[in-house]
Amino acid sequence: MIPSTATFLIWRGDAQGGAFQEYRIGISEGMVVLDAVHRIQAEQDNTLAVRWNCKAGKCGSCAAEVNGRPRLMCMTRLGDLALDRPVTLEPMRTFPLLRDLVTDVSWNFRTKLAIQPLRTRPADAPDGTWRMMQRDVDRPQEFRKCIECFLCQDVCHVLRDHRLFDRYIGPRLLVYTAQLEMNPIDAADRLGDLKDLHGIGYCNITKCCTTVCPEEIKITDNAIIPLKERLVDAFYDPLTRLARALGLRG
Amino acid sequence: MSAAAISRSQVGVDGVRLGLTRRRDPWWVQPGAVFVGLAAFVVYVTWAGLQGRYYRFGPYLSPFYSPELWGSPEAWFGAAPPWWYPQWLRFSPAVFILWIPAGFRLTCYYNRGAYYKAFWADPPNCAVGEPRKSYWGENYFPLLLQNIHRYFMYLAVLLVLVLLDDVWHALWFTNAAGHLRFGIGVGTLVITLDVALVAAYTFGCHSLRHVCGGRLDCLAGRPVRAALYDCTSGLNRRHMAWFWVSLAWVGFSDLYVRLCAMGVWTDWRIL
Numbered sequence: 129m130i131p132s133t134a135t136f137l138i139w140r141g142d143a144q145g146g147a148f149q150e151y152r153i154g155i156s157e158g159m160v161v162l163d164a165v166h167r168i169q170a171e172q173d174n175t176l177a178v179r180w181n182c183k184a185g186k187c188g189s190c191a192a193e194v195n196g197r198p199r200l201m202c203m204t205r206l207g208d209l210a211l212d213r214p215v216t217l218e219p220m221r222t223f224p225l226l227r228d229l230v231t232d233v234s235w236n237f238r239t240k241l242a243i244q245p246l247r248t249r250p251a252d253a254p255d256g257t258w259r260m261m262q263r264d265v266d267r268p269q270e271f272r273k274c275i276e277c278f279l280c281q282d283v284c285h286v287l288r289d290h291r292l293f294d295r296y297i298g299p300r301l302l303v304y305t306a307q308l309e310m311n312p313i314d315a316a317d318r319l320g321d322l323k324d325l326h327g328i329g330y331c332n333i334t335k336c337c338t339t340v341c342p343e344e345i346k347i348t349d350n351a352i353i354p355l356k357e358r359l360v361d362a363f364y365d366p367l368t369r370l371a372r373a374l375g376l377r378g
Numbered sequence: 379m380s381a382a383a384i385s386r387s388q389v390g391v392d393g394v395r396l397g398l399t400r401r402r403d404p405w406w407v408q409p410g411a412v413f414v415g416l417a418a419f420v421v422y423v424t425w426a427g428l429q430g431r432y433y434r435f436g437p438y439l440s441p442f443y444s445p446e447l448w449g450s451p452e453a454w455f456g457a458a459p460p461w462w463y464p465q466w467l468r469f470s471p472a473v474f475i476l477w478i479p480a481g482f483r484l485t486c487y488y489n490r491g492a493y494y495k496a497f498w499a500d501p502p503n504c505a506v507g508e509p510r511k512s513y514w515g516e517n518y519f520p521l522l523l524q525n526i527h528r529y530f531m532y533l534a535v536l537l538v539l540v541l542l543d544d545v546w547h548a549l550w551f552t553n554a555a556g557h558l559r560f561g562i563g564v565g566t567l568v569i570t571l572d573v574a575l576v577a578a579y580t581f582g583c584h585s586l587r588h589v590c591g592g593r594l595d596c597l598a599g600r601p602v603r604a605a606l607y608d609c610t611s612g613l614n615r616r617h618m619a620w621f622w623v624s625l626a627w628v629g630f631s632d633l634y635v636r637l638c639a640m641g642v643w644t645d646w647r648i649l
Contacts, residue, residue: 196400196505216400261598285501289394290513312595329522330515333491336504349584349614353487357528357588364525 130157134211136164138176139218142227149173150214155206161217162190162201165229177228185342188277192229193218198279198340220282233278239297242325246308247316260312270350271307273343276300280337280347286330296327299337299347306351309358319362328355396499398507405503412496419625423476426632430470432639433632437548438565440632441572445540446471475537482534483625485527487584488618490516528585538580541573551647562649565634572624572631579620582613 134155137148151168165178181187183202190201195209195216209215223231252259280299281287287298297305305326309318322328337347345351361368371377399405426442433440434450446453448460449471459469467473483489494500501508516524548569551561580586591597591607598604613620637643 193400193505195402197403198505210402213402218400260596263604264596264598283504285508286513286515288505289501289508290511292513296515310595314595327515327517329517330513332494332500332515332521333487334495334501334504335491336501339504348487348491349617353584354588354592356487356525357585358593360525360528360585361588361593364522365528 130155130207131211132156134164134206135214136168137214137216138165138168138229140176140228141225143225146225146228148216148218155211157207159206160202161194161199161204161206161209161215164206164215165201165217177226177230179230186275188275188279188342191220191277191279191282193220193282198282200277200279200342203342220278222282222284222288223278233281235293236276236278236281236298236300239293240301240304242321243297243301243305243308244316244318244321246311246314248313249315258313264312267350268307268310270345271303273345274300274303275343277342279340279342283336283340284331285334285336286327286332292327292330296330299331299352301326302328302331302355303345303347303351306355309355319359322355323359323363328352328359331356394507394511396507396509397502399503399505401503401505405506409492409496409499409503412492415622415625416493416496419629422629423480423632426636427472427476428468428470429636430468430472432636433471435565435635435639435645436552436563437550438563438569438635438638438645439544439547440472440635441541441544441569441576441628442472442476442632443470444475444537444544447474478530478533478537479628482527482530482580482583483621485524485530486621487527488621490524492618527583528589531580531583531585531589534580534583535586538573538577541569541576545570545573560649561647563645563647565638565645567648568631568634572627575620575624575627578613579617579624581610582615582617582620583610584614584617586610587614 132154133152136151136153138151140146140149151172153164153167153171155164162180162183165176169176169178178190180190180202182189185200185203188200191198192201193199194201194204198220201217217229219225219229219231223233223235226232248258251257278300284298286292286296305318305322308314308316331352333348333353335348338345338349341347368377423442430449433443434452439446448455449457449469451457453471463469495503499509500513514521516522545566548566549560549562550558551563553559587607587610590610591600591603594600594603597607634643638645
């Protein structure tokens, strides 16, 4: 059972400044945080800005910080929160604030353009098509579950605390790079870019990105660490380099 | 807006300082537990590794001292220390071995993330403020050396084979007539469980997973590699759990042999 009312402290403001504002509303069983925000909009303050779309955890629009934890508001049940104290709602700290709970995440899309796109190897068949087995497709397929909510970017301390936007592309874009790099028909080499331009060495494997991913993608174990290991092959492992120089390894 | 234009002033909520967070959960418990667990283990393993005695009891050999290269009549190369062993350092056979598992665990991908949080607060925990502004990641010396993890992995795999040999020896007890007889003691079970847990941790290593097949985009048509990759991936899913359980048990295994050798504990024979 959840109480009949709950108090929310919601960040109101823009890039120039702001403050938390308190709202007390009636709630009912099954409500999620986004429902509460909509009720506040409808009943108390229609100037409250919030971005949302699907309300089903698939569009990634309503990413915010609930009680200090990056989460999708539409996937956070009120019944799972301690409602004896006010619930804090604030925008993702990592990105520039537009207004209230809405941030500007466009940096992610611009940075994505700097990643080499898929470059296919020669076709396997005369009709210009490729042959691949399901088990080889499964690995990059995991990364296609990403809904680009950017919660992983928000929680990553390299971006969140150290603001290294010009040196590090963040977990979401490393997942995207892994998706391309592990594609069975891809022939591009992104390892040099990963090391020098995209700053994979800044990741210190705290696994916070994996923890917050609403799609439960194993970001660190299945994307970032495999990419780090490929980088070791290419740049740091003398035996692998020797084997490659002797033609013993492709 | 350019990347450089995303400055802290535009965040609009708060600055950054150590421990700054609006998280309600006890976020300090996890890094605190890692700190206590790792620190306690490092203190114990340093002490036990430098003792140089009470590491054998009957057919049992402490995993901290395995393989015993020099040190006792049963050692691979004899009892006398090698000529190049430094005079200033108290002689202990563990000195020749412990650097391998220590290096393997120190550069372990799971452990790196854990001790960066627990010992360096970088960050203290997810979405919790840090104490310092500068950050180099693993791009520069000394953390660049974390990339040698795979070499420690190769050595750690060899150590697992040695530990398996220890289990075999732990099955043969010398009777009153001086003959070797098959048997099982509690110590045999302790040592067997130790190698099982260490193997589960070692064979789930991220670097081994990469070497087995992760470096390839296509595993179809390579059944052996695919099977190895699937096995390492299966163990890798619980890498953190294997890390801690094997760490605790390897410490206990040394303690068991040590206390039996000191006469504090009795090793009960099952068979």
